[in-house]
Amino acid sequence: MHYNLVLLKVLKMKKLKDSKRGISTTTIAGTIILIVIIAVAALYVLELPPFTRPVSKALIMGTTDSVESAIDPAQAYDYFGWEILQNTGCTLIEVEPGSSAEADDYNPALATQWTTSTDLKIWTFTLRQGVLFGDGTEFNATHVKYSFDRNMGIASPDGPQLNMEYDAIIDNVEVVSKYVVRFNLRIPFGPFLGLLACQASSIVNPEYSGGWKTNWWDADSWSTDDVVWFANGTDARTRNTMDLGPYRLANWTRVAGKDYEMRLEANPNYWNRAAEGGLPKTEEVIIRFYADATALRLAIEAGDIDVAFRHITATDIEDLKDNPNLHVWQGTGAAIQYMIFQEDHVPGLPQLNDAKIRRALAACLDRPEVCETVFLGQASPLYSMIPTGMLGRPEGVPGPFAVLGDANYTYAKSLLADLGYNETNKLEIELWYETSGHYPSSPDQAELYKSQFEASNVTTVTLQSADWPSYRINRNEGVMHVFLYGWYPDYIDPDNYAFLYWAPWLGHHYIGHNATNNYSAMKAAYDAARASTDETERISLYNELEGYAVEDCPVVPIWQGAAWAVTKPNIKGVYLDITQNWRIWLLYEE
């Protein structure tokens, strides 16, 4: 046979064989992969709607905050811990949402009415009847006594009721009858209602709060169970002591000791459940935690969450205001930033124990410039340690520190000249700021204060920084020469700000080196103001106190922040008032 013919035959046979074999393996593999992709895609598309908007109508909230201590009123000191306390717990009285928390803004909650003795040392509360804990026990006066005794006596590493000194105010709590409870105070205390409305005064469920030890450093008895801490893998219910609030903590997931997700579910036993067409307004709320402000901003912009609350930066807020898919809520802020001068001697640096130096430095500050350049107008200049919007500090009336002026270099120079400082012999100071984002834009602020101080031509500033943990330690040790600090109120009353002039935990900043000895006069005015409920008298006492403070300048107020929340446009019920309370139970989707 001809060679070509043979080849043709072979080829034909091969073709025949191929057709018998059917499709090649590549085609089979390709087809299977294609089918899998199509099937997965089809399934995904089919099931997409329930993902993006579940049937439960839960609201998703994002935050950069997290629980820093515990959800236990005897230990919680961070903003977010208090936020959860407030939404899952309940106090005897509450502040009217949207109000300025003045005397007539307190509403009944677990207490229906109250009276006080004329010397303001005995406060009697009648309690609401028929309020049930989760286990069906009826709430009564013994629970109030238990909660306050526990708060004051608990073995916590920081001591009972951190920074709040309940035991210095409350002598004892007395059960008068099943529904009447009496607080006997050690001192006459005007802002007592404010104290009772704050989250640290939440009533705990004895079943979950598990008693307390009074001596935590007693080596044999010490355990972390004294305060109700987060315990991994256990029921969310046993991780918090709350049982009477609008929500229950249904889930609290932490990954490697860091908050990951929280789920709040409506509490069927909430005493005010029937109010306003049903409280809470949203039955289920999921809280997601983000690493930083940028991540939170991206999440709300991408539509991953419905509400973003704390923290979004000033520049981001400006951007988001123009976004038609979002609504930016602005409210009164109660957070303040101030500057502290260390009077105790810091080695190698001039001692700041002369009030003239402190006043001169205070006069160099240009508050409007800080608010405009660093905060793009989202903070307002503060001329009193008691923020605007609070008792005696109405809008538009600058506080006592305004007399020192802003960028008042002539005055600063004249004060420093008396002490021998001039353009050749400059005052050398160290200005400290924190770098962990604990306060907004600290590095930018510090740069600006440095330039403001140096613009006087008689001061040289060296900037120093530390991350938040080291900063806190430096604060306690009193090694920072001049430093920035902030305050967020525990209870909404000037009382909770005025003490900052001599707060002992601010290091050794005001130890009475000053010859005028304004320290004791200030303390006297402060004590008199807290022993009064007469608003006119209290305003005048706080003005007197701050009058002395302007002379001494142990601390200098700089700015007051605004509160911000960003939501989708259909989210309603946002209240950002002076209390800084974040009332999740009033949020709803329209």
Place this chain on the structure above:
Amino acid sequence: MGLRTYIITRILLTLPMIMLLLSIVFLIIRVMPGDPVLLHFEKKASEEAMAEMRRILGLDKPLYIQYFEYLVGLLRGDLGKSMQDFSPISDQIFSAFPATLELAISSTLVAVIVGVLLGVKASQSYNSLWDHSIRTLGIAVYATPIFFLGMVLQLVFAINLRMLPANGRFPPFLLEPNGLTLQLGIQTPDLVPIVLWFVPIGFASLAICITVLKRKRLRFWPNGLIAVLSTLLVGWVICMYLAWYFPSARTLHIKTGLYTVDSLMEGSPLKFVESIRYLFLPSITLGLVLSGVFTRLTRSNMLETLRLDFVTAARARGLKEGAVIYGYALRNAFLPILTMMGLQFATLLGGAILTETTFSWPGLGRYLVDRINFRDYTAIQGAVVYFAVIVAAVNLIIDLLYAFLDPRIRL
């Protein structure tokens, strides 16, 4: 040296390396300013309270005793307890590690696939516009800061196109409500609805297929198999859709902690797609940044290999170009790439810290940063030792693979 001796030597060499690293970390964090005891107290605590806390944390003992005790604990497999919240470090690392592992594996895949494909393409079109562009791209992505690339991708895909989520690991509604507890094994209640629907539909489709095949007198392989598979897949889609209405199917139960694996174990492609959707941007970010190295390495190795005689011989035998490149040349050029994969794994874990922060990804990187802020000595030591063990283990595995791939090593 035999393979066994080789493995044993490698493992024995790893131990002093980890010990050295541990000792350095142990000393450095104690020299760092900041004190875990002080960080326990918000306000200024009494000397008595601080001394007691120091005693509880074991910091009152001399440094060498602390070191010795830590080593003894380590030998028992006890990484100690967190100095911040007193929970066992091993639990914390165990809960954060799957997230990092998932990210590491997926970004390595991205890096190798993108890097090798681009490298091969560049070597094929040597000195052309393709080659120059790919080389420039390789340097550019390698030099790009991770957080910058991450944010650009978030802006484009999450915010402008709204295709992918910006942050996180999984949709909030789908996670098991009781948290990320690790349970092994599939829970039966989740399988019930799926099996209930799947079994009858599966059998029905099988029956139809067999009937059709018999009537048409077609062979079972492969036509029948394709038919059966596709019917089963369609059945599965229907089942999963129906199963959605059973509440237990709506949440992801965490078993391995790798959400992609967990969702597959549950047999839910839709949870799988969701986990991939969340994983996509972080792994692309980290993978692209690392791919630059692989691109350049593949290109240079391929250029050398393509000049060798066996490649010319393969071409002369009339093999397709694809088979020559991927079947012959790349296989030979792959050994250095494999070594680089091992070396890059350490970079990858470092990069994971930035990626995890950018994407709020709850892994070990974020854990480490967080714990450094609290000066949580035991947690930092634990995490670093863990990282070291992983890097050492990966390098060991790569070395072993090397030995298998290249018989000369075994000699």
